[in-house]
Amino acid sequence: MNYETRKMANEVFLPQVVQLLNEGHTVTLPLRGRSMRPFLEDGRDKALLEAIKEPPQVGDAVLAEISKGHFVLHRIVKIDGEAVTLRGDGNLGTENCRLEDIRARATAFYRKGREKADSTKGLKWRIYSWWWTRLLPVRRYLLFVLHPHIPQRFLLNKK
């Protein structure tokens, strides 16, 4: 059997994923991007998604179409009527959308190549979520400690 990795553009791929979800499938999706650090890592981890059945709640990690064709898998940090505010765990800024733009909920994450998923109902995710969201005031520093990145312009011995 031949295995190869295909990358697809989010704006064409994810609408089809949403369609499969709406047909009643769940979908396991390899994750891209760093916006859900530190729990989830780009290219390493996968999310298990399902269509929205119960109303989304603050704290849920959801797939939202924040503008036409632009999807994010981020955490809901605030719901005010129909207005939803999202923030990736690895981000400092937020996005806004409407409740109707939320396409799916992450119910579990496959991390570090493990076969067994960490459920979002499980203790690990809930403890992580409790701490990480409360540490928002110092998130900037935590992210730096966890994933040090020094912009090129600050490096002295430039070639």
Next chain:
Amino acid sequence: MKVKKGFRLRDVCGEKIIVADGIANIDFSRIISMNESAAYLWKHIEDGSDFTAETLTKLLLDEYEIDEATAKADSETLMAMWKEAGIVED
């Protein structure tokens, strides 16, 4: 040999992939995709009718300009791959 019940070829972003109706979860980290000629063959046997390597060889010869030995070898390889992938059964 025939296609397992519920396995269908779908087009997701131009990729021909196999999705099982009966299987709840679709894992995009390990999906079965088919190239054009495999998809062509699959379309002809997707209804669950019985097929052999000879069936596929004939279909290939109908559609592509290749010699019979190549078509036969390709058909046998493909059948083995489908079997390994668990999408066809005896």
